[in-house]
Amino acid sequence: MTSKPTNKLLYDAIKDRVTAYLIVFRELKARYGEDEAKDVMRSASRAHGLYMGSEQE
Template sequence: MTKTVSLHYGAIRDRGRIYLAVFRELSRRFGEAEAVSVMQRASREHGLEVGGSLAHLAPRDFAGLFKAYFEGPDGGATYSPKVNEISETYLDVQLMTCPLKDGWLEMGCSDEEVCTLLKCARAFDEAVWEAAGFEFELEMWSPGKTGCCRTKVMEKSKN
């Protein structure tokens, strides 16, 4: 692993650890449902910002989108994206690694807690694709699945 990859992976893993600490504190104070709601709202705001930086790739620069978002600054080493399909109309990517999930598991989270945290983080992904101007489908990780989340990105319908 190069220093850049290590720093990028570590920064995202550490962000996941902060999410966990905030989530647990919010749960203690206000209950799990409110903690999920707050975390989703915060994740969404962050996703809107990131998605805005990708809007120039809409409506169908899927190769550019893959490079900018899934490969990122380390050539894909952080998430190890596996392209299931990429064309002029569609992008289907399976993330094989996830520093958020890895950090949560390292912190002793149960599979159930990881799934809850991914539910919170999903709001980030939804906002990214919304702000970037794409249609999408997200398949979140669940126990027993290989890798982590799967994302399918399509041109936004003109309805």
């Protein structure tokens, strides 16, 4: 079982990542429109997942 400080560090790290993704999405949306912003974020998320998956092998 993880300790409370570890849980807080994990929560804070996830919150920071979500905030960064939201800021990037909003900037893309303002520049290129919502559909393009979604497409870019979806593609980047998939690429990140594939990269992380390949690192585990």
